[in-house]
Amino acid sequence: MAHDGRALDLLRAGERFLLTGHVRPDGDCIGAQAALARVLESMGKQVFVWNPDPPEAQFDYLSREVDYRAWKPGDAVPPHDVTVLLDCAELSRCGDLAPVLEKHDSKKLVVDHHVHVGEEWWDAAYVDVTASATGLLVHRIARELGVALDKTAAEGVFTSIVTDTGWFKYSNTDAETLRVAGELLETGMDASLVYQAIYQRRSREHPQALGRLLATTEYHADGRLAVVHAQRGASVDGDDALDVLRSVGTVEVVLFVREVEGGRCKLSARSKSDDHDVSALAREFGGGGHVRAAGATIDGPLDEVRAKLVAAGARMFTSTGQGTGSVG
Ligand SMILES: [Mn+2]
Numbered sequence: 027m028a029h030d031g032r033a034l035d036l037l038r039a040g041e042r043f044l045l046t047g048h049v050r051p052d053g054d055c056i057g058a059q060a061a062l063a064r065v066l067e068s069m070g071k072q073v074f075v076w077n078p079d080p081p082e083a084q085f086d087y088l089s090r091e092v093d094y095r096a097w098k099p100g101d102a103v104p105p106h107d108v109t110v111l112l113d114c115a116e117l118s119r120c121g122d123l124a125p126v127l128e129k130h131d132s133k134k135l136v137v138d139h140h141v142h143v144g145e146e147w148w149d150a151a152y153v154d155v156t157a158s159a160t161g162l163l164v165h166r167i168a169r170e171l172g173v174a175l176d177k178t179a180a181e182g183v184f185t186s187i188v189t190d191t192g193w194f195k196y197s198n199t200d201a202e203t204l205r206v207a208g209e210l211l212e213t214g215m216d217a218s219l220v221y222q223a224i225y226q227r228r229s230r231e232h233p234q235a236l237g238r239l240l241a242t243t244e245y246h247a248d249g250r251l252a253v254v255h256a257q258r259g260a261s262v263d264g265d266d267a268l269d270v271l272r273s274v275g276t277v278e279v280v281l282f283v284r285e286v287e288g289g290r291c292k293l294s295a296r297s298k299s300d301d302h303d304v305s306a307l308a309r310e311f312g313g314g315g316h317v318r319a320a321g322a323t324i325d326g327p328l329d330e331v332r333a334k335l336v337a338a339g340a341r342m343f344t345s346t347g348q349g350t351g352s353v354g
Contacts, residue, residue, distance in 0.1 A: 134147070251336070
């Protein structure tokens with residue numbers, strides 16, 4: 027999945043860019059967009075950042091500097107000659123914005139670090155499935171284009187990296203990730219302010235909500251599988267719960283199932299090692315992701331979906347064929 031020179035050629039040649047990403051954009055998506063927007067603007071290009079959803083409030087230090095627009099049905103997208111899709115490789119991940127962009131005659135560029143199965147529908151791609159974050163790819167792009175990152179671009183790449191490595195805790199934290207993080211600090215950006223912004227401004231209700239979620243913990247497969255669930259409307263940050271569940275010695279895989287609107291549930295799955303590939307589990311349910319972090323949206327009521335996931339999760343520990351699907 028290497029990239030060729032076409033991606034850089036498109037970035038050099040284009041004049042008006044529309045940057046976009048997946049629904050409910052996370053810190054990697056938002057951060058990579060901030061950085062790429064700054065890089066392109068410093069090259070004299072016009073840049074629009076249009077996502078299917080607005081950034082979460084915790085990323086306000088980026089949204090004060092970058093004009094993130096949340097597309098609504100009926101909105102005409104601004105004129106542009108290159109669409110850049112960041113942190114995913116399928117236009118369908120853009121929700122209702124997808125058909126609008128598909129119809130637009132712009133060139134399509136994908137910048138991503140996920141495993142892509144299926145047709146290479148784009149005009150150019152800058153993809154590396156071994157990169158810890160999409161923001162890291164934007165850092166490489168900036169270097170290849172000879173553009174220095176300003177403070178906002180640096181905060182963008184840093185946000186990408188810390189979001190996707192769990193603040194340097196996960197196994198995707200490689201030498202390049204730490205080297206680049208060091209380089210970013212040299213621009214004068216403040217890592218502790220980013221930490222406080224993302225992780226230390228939760229609501230007063232957060233501890234109780236987290237407690238209620240953790241109280242649903244069930245163990246399966248001799249304590250190697252831990253499952254938590256949340257009813258529709260429960261306000262919870264699953265990442266905190268998933269961290270706590272992974273802190274249990276026997277646990278290898280954790281599943282967080284939450285009921286969402288439209289009679290569906292969302293799965294977040296995490297694995298402690300490459301021996302248990304949660305992206306394979308997520309794919310069984312129409313989702314995807316990485317070996318150690320994956321997700322899916324699944325039709326059906328909570329109890330039913332949870333039962334199916336527990337069964338599939340438990341199979342990961344009984345089937346002898348479960349090896350190292352080391353693809354990301
Ligand atoms: Mn990512």
